[in-house]
Amino acid sequence: MKNSHPLQKARIFVDNKNIGMYNFKNDYAEGAHPLILNKLAESNLEQELGYGEDQYSAAAKQLLRKAIDNDHAAIYFVSGGTQANLLVISHFLRPHEAVISAKTGHIYANETGAIEATGHRVITVTGAEGKVTAQDIEDVMQAHRMRPHVVKPRMLYISNSTELGSIYHKTELQQLQQVCKKHHLLFFIDGARLGHALCASSNDLQLQDIASYADIFYIGGTKNGALLGEAIIFRTAKLADDFDYSLKQKGALLAKGRLLGIQFLTLFTDELYFDLAKHANHMAEKIARSIQAAGYQFLTAPVTNQLFPILPKQLIERLLHNYAFYVWSAIDAEHDAVRIITSWATDPAVVDQFCVDFNHIDQALKAGS
Template identity: 70%
Template sequence: MMYNFKNDYAEGAHPLILDKLASSNFEQELGYGDDRFSEKAKQAIRAKIGQPDAPLYFVSGGTQANLLVISHLLRPHEAVISAKTGHIYANETGAIEATGHRVITVEPENGKVTATAVAAVIAAHQLRPHVVKPKMLYISNSTELGTIYRKDELIALHAACRQHGLLLFMDGARLGHALTATANDLSLAEIALHTDVFYIGGTKNGALLGEAIVFPTAQLATDFDYSLKQKGALLAKGRILGIQFLALFEDNLYFDLAKHANDRAQQIADSISACGFSFLTPPQTNQLFPILPKKLIEQLLANYAFYVWTEIDQAYAAVRIITSWATDATQVDNFCADIKELSKTLA
C-alpha cells in the first residue's frame, strides 16, 4: 500500500472521539440534536467564539452545509458570488443551482476573492430585473488552494459586502488549518465578527463526520431547523455530532490536530523549497501545490498517492499534497528524503 497524501479524510477519527462515542454509548438521549452532548458542544464552541448566544447547528458534511446555508438565506432571484475555484462551484455537482440559485464566479487571486472582484460583479448586475441579484459572498478559509485570508483581507471583504448589501458566508471545512497557520492573524472570534455565517469543519480535522454552522448574525438562523430537516440533514442520532464536537472543543483538540497537519505540510514544503522547486500558491496550510518535474512526480507516485493537479508546461506539473491530523511523521520523513534524493538524480 502506498502512503496516501491525497486528502485529509483517509483515516477514521481521532481516538479521543472514538473513546467518547464508546463511553457515552448507552446513555439514552433525545434525538434530532436535542441531546445533552450537542448542547454542551455548542456551549464549548460559543465560548471559544465569544458569542454565548450565537445560533449553532451540526450537520454531516461541507456540501450539505453549503447548500443548507445558501438555500436558507437567498430568495429565489438572488445569487451567490464565489471564486471559480470555490468548492460550491468546482466540486459540488451543482448543489447550489439545484436549490435554484446561480453561483456567479470570479477569478481568484491565490484562491481568494478580492473586494475588487466583488465590486465588478455588482457593476455587471445592474440591468434589473434581467439579471440575478447578487446577495451573498462565499469564501473558503483556508481556500481550496491551501491559502488563508489575512485579517485585513477579511475586513475589506466584509466592508465590501456591507456596502453592496451582501451576506458574507465562510466555508470553514478547513478552518482549523487556517487558524493555526503560521501566517494567520485571525482568531475564531474575529471570524465571527467579520462574517454573517460560517462553519467549522470536523470531517477534515479528525471527526468521523460533522461541520458546525455558526450564525454570528443571529436573525439569519430563524427557522434554520426546518431547513435542516427538509434537506435531509437532521440526524436522528444527533448525539454523534455533538459528542465529536465536544471532544474537539472542550479542550484544544481541534486546533492541536490542525496544527499537526500544518506542521507536517510545512516540513514537506520546506523540503521541496530546499530542492529549488516553487509552488502554484504559497504553502500556508495542510494543502500544498508544488510545481515539480514530471519525471520526479512519476517516481514519487510509485510510492506515494497524491493528485496531479494541473500541467504547467512540457516538463513541469503542479501536484496537490495534503496532510492531516493523522499524517504519520515517519512517512513524512521518508517522503522528504525521497524528494531530496530523487531530485538530485534528476539534476
C-alpha cells in the first residue's frame, strides 16, 4: 500500500490461540483512517466558509472530477448512504413516479421505508445475486402500461457492490444503461461499497465507466475509511439543477461541510480509497479460501468484502464465542447462511486466527467431538 495504514488490533490478545470478541458484522465498526484524523486535526482551527463552500470541499470535488474524467460533473457531499438515497430519489421523482430496485436493494430492505415515506413506491424485482437485469426492467415496464392507473417507473436503482456482495460487470451496466434510455429512466447507482466492487479481482469496470453509465451515483466513504460521508455525483450540472434546495430542505446541508470535504480529499489523494478497499477484499479472500477448502458453499460467490458462507449451525454457534457476525438466513434444519464482513482496518492477525479457529472447530465437529 502507498500510505501508512496502521491496522486496528483485536481488543483482547492474550496469545495466538485466545482472542477476545472481534467484530465481523460490518465495515464501519472502526473510526477513520489516521490520515483523515490527522488532516482534520491539522485544519481544525482554520476558518473556512460553511455549507460546502470551503477550500477543502472545492479541492476534493476537483480531485473527484479528475478521477471520473468529467469536468462537468456536479458533486455534493452528504453524511450517509440512506440520506444519499433519500435525497436523490425524492428530488427527481414526481408524486406519481416510482423507482425500480432488487428486493435485496438497500432502499427496499434496509431503510425503514424512507423512500415510501416520501410518497414514492419502490417496485421490486427478484434480482438474482442481488442484481437487476435489463430483462427485469423490460418486465417492469410491461407490467406498468395501464396509464394512469399504475405508478410510472422513472428511475432504476442498483447497488455496486450489491447487498449480497456481488458486483456488476461492464456488459451488464451497458445493457442497463441502454434499457434506461429506451424507457426514459434515470439510472442511479448506490456506491456505498463502490470501492470494494472496483477492487474485486473479477471486476472489469473503472470509476470512469461508472460515471459514464450512470446518471447519478455516489462514492461511499462511510464503509471505506471515512468517519462518515458519501459523495453524490451527477453527470452534468443541469441534471443537478436545484439539488442544493433539496439538501437544505431535508437537513442534509452541513454548516461544517469542510468535515466531509477534508475526508474525500484525503481518500482520493494517492489512491488511498482504493488501497483501503483492496485491503478489505484481501482479508475477505483469505477467509473465503479457508471456508472453501473445508468444502462449504456460499449464497453468492465471494468476490468483495462481504461473505455469505453456508455453514452447519453447530459450527456457527462455536465461532460466535469469539467472533461477531450475522446469521443471515436459514438454509435447512442443519445449516444457516451467515454474513462476514471485513473492513479497511481488519487486522490480518485476527483473520489468520479466525481461519485457524474455523478449521479447528470444523475438524472437531466432523470427527464427532
